[in-house]
Amino acid sequence: MARYKFIDKHAKRFGTNWLLKRLHVYPNAYYSYRKHRKNARNKRKASIKKKIEKIYHECGGKPGYRMMWQMLKNKGISLSVQTVRKYMNVELGLKSVTRKKKKYSYCKGSEAYTVAKNLLDRNFDSTSRNTKWCIDFTYLFLKNGGKRYNCSIIDLYDRRIVASVNGRRIDTKLAIDTVLKALKRSGNKTGMILHSDRGSQFTSKEFTDFCKEHGITQSMSRPGCPYDNAPMERYFNTLKSELIYLRKFSTEESLFVEVNAYAYGWYNNQRPHSHNGGIPPAKVA
Secondary structure, three states: HHHHHHHHOOOHOOOOOHHHOOOOOOHHHHHHHHHHHHHHHHHHEEEEEEEHHHOOOOOOOOHHHHHHHHHHHHHHOOOOOHHHHHHHHOOOOOOOHHHHHOOOOOOOOOOOEEEEEEOOOOOOOOOOOEEEEEEEEEEEOOOOOOOEEEEEEEEEOOOOEEEEEEEEEOOOHHHHHHHHHHHHHHOOOOOEEEOOOHHHHHHHHHHHHHHHHHHOEEOOOOOHHHHHHHHHHHHHHHHHHHHHOOOOOOOOHHHHHHHHHHHHHHHHHHOOOHHHHOOOHHHOO
C-alpha cells in the first residue's frame, strides 16, 4: 500500500511505468488499487451529498454552504469549505433561501425617565450564564400588512435565546413580560446586567423600578449606536432573513408560533453559531 501511494505522489515527476518497474510493482495490481480507491471515494462523496440534501431540506433551505460545512463538521464529517460549496451549490444546485435584511425604523417614544451607563462597552463576552443579557424589540409582519412585535433576550455566554415574547404593542409591558419569562426559564436567578438601547420602554420608570426590584443592573447603548447592542441586531437580522422575509403569515397565531419555534428550536438547538466555534447555543457546556 505504501508503494502504491508513493507512485501516486511521484507519478507526474518520474512517470508511472518507470516507478512500477523500479519498485517491482505489477501494473495490474496497481491499477486495481486505483480503481477500488476511486470507487470508495465516489461512494463517500455520494453519501456526503445525501447528507447535505437531508440537512438542507430538514432545515427548510436555511443553510448556505458555510453553515452546511459547520453542520457537517459537527457530525464528524471533515471537508474543506470549498468542497462543500462545490457539492452543495454546484453539483446539487442547493442554495440558501434566506434573504437580506430590510431596513425599517420606529420611534423610540417619549423622554427617558432615567438612562443607564453603557456597562458593556461592546464587551460581548461572558464567562458564565445569566450574568450578561441583551434585550431588544423588532417588528414582525402579517400577510395583510399588519404589524406585530417581538421582544427577545440573548445570553452573552452562549448566545442562546433566553426568552422570546410576541405582542401587539411595542411597550414596557412587553419588555417586562420578556424579562419575567427569562427569569423563570433561568431558575429565577438575578443579579445580571441587562443591556438595551435607550428606547422609552427600557428607560421608563415602570421598567427601571421593575429591574431594581428584581436585582437587575441596567446597561444602555449610546444614542444612535446599534453596534453597542450588536448581538441583538445580529439575531433579529438572522430571524428575519431565515424566517420572516421568506414566509407569509395569515394569522397572528401562526406568526407567533413560528417565531418562538425558530428561537427555541432552530436557533438554540440546531443552528451553528460562530461565537461558540460552530456549536449551537444550547449545546455549549
